[in-house]
Structure formats: C-alpha cells, structure tokens
Amino acid sequence: MKIKTHELIDRSLCGEPVRVKDGMSEIRLECAPCMAADESGLVHGGFIFGLADYAAMLAVNHPNVVLGAAETRFLKPSRVGDVLVARAECSSPEGSRHMVKVEVFCADDIVFSGTFTCFIPQKHVLEGR
Template identity: 75%
Template sequence: MEIKTHDQIDRSLCGNPVVVEEGRSEVKLECLQSMAADASGLVHGGFIFGLADYAAMLAVNHPNVVLGGAETRFLKPSVVGDVLLAKAECLPSEGRKHCVKVEVFCGEDMVFSGAFTCFVTKEHVLAGK
C-alpha cells in the first residue's frame, strides 16, 4: 500500500515501515546509541513514543492526519541495540476521528502500549500559514 503521510520523517529516529495496510501498520526501529539517555544505554522514552506515533499515523495513512491525544504506558525499559516493532490497528472510527491501538514489542516482550486519538483534518494543519 502506498504511504500517504509523514513522507519526510527521519526513519532512523521513528522507524521503518514493514507493513502498511488498510487500518493497520507495523514499524521497526533499531535503538541507536544516539537515543541513549544515560551511560547504561537506557533509551529515552520519547523515541519509543515517536515510533508508536508514527505507526498510528501510518495505520490511518491520510496526508492530513494529526495526533490529537494519547494515553500510553511504558511497560519495560529499552536499551541501545534493541530492535522494536510497533503494531498499530485502527479501531472503528467516527468521521474524521480515528482511535488507534498501538503495541510495541522487543522480541516477545511488550514494552509499550497506547491508545492514540488521531484526526484527519479537511486541509493540512499548516495550510495558510
């Protein structure tokens, strides 16, 4: 399926799409040394959130999709060298509002889960600026 959103995103920071289908996506991210928050190699949660957010955007896959809110849980720490896989699935939508369930795994272990509320706007959020 053609990717219709976030076409200029830095995939080294937000992950590489491996599945993009109607209403779902899977995105893989290798945790790099530049993502470490400290000397132990703990990966900053913002990178994991970015991966999950990107997967949610791809599940909706519309040029004007934006994030409205998210309820998330970090379940286990991630470290440099981990390979994460975000799996996103759209739940039944209400017009322009899309609720997307995202789970992030490191191997068999779930490290993050979230419910993302996305909106498809009539025009790009920066149109006219």
C-alpha cells in the same frame, strides 16, 4: 499499500515501515546509541513514543492525519541495540476521528502500549498559516 503521510520523517529515529495495510501498520526501529539517555544505554522514552506515533499515523495513512491525544504506558525499559516493532491497528473511525491501538514489542515482550486519538482535518493543519 502506498504511504500517504509523514513522507519526510527520519526513519532512523522513528522506524522503518514493514507493513502498511488499510487500518494497520507495523514499524521496526533499531535503538541506536544517539537514543541513549545515560551511560547504561537506557533509550529515552521519546524515541519509543515517536515510533508508536509514527505507527499510528501510518495505520490511518491520510496526508492530513494529526495526533490529538494519546494515553500511553511504558511497560519495560529499552536499551541501545534493542530492535523494537510497533504494531498499530485502527478501530472504526467516527467521522474525522480515528482511535488507534499501538503496542511496541522487543522480541516477545511488550514494552509500550497506547491508544492514540488521530484526526483527519479537511486541510493540512499548517495550510493558511
């Protein structure tokens, strides 16, 4: 499926799409040294959130999709060198609102889970600003 949103995102920081189908996506991210929060190699949670957010956007896959809210849980730490895979699935949309469940895995372990509330406004959020 053609990707219709977030075309200019830095995939080295937010992940590389593996699969994008109607209502779902799978994104892969290799945790790089620039993501470390400290000398131990702990990956800053913002990068994991960015991966999950990108997966949610691609599950909706509309040019105007934006994030309105997120309920998230960081379940296990990630470190430099880990390969993370985010799997997102969109539930039935209600008008312009889409609820997207995202889980991020490191091998078989779930390291992050969240529900993302995404909206599709009629025009781009920056149009006319």
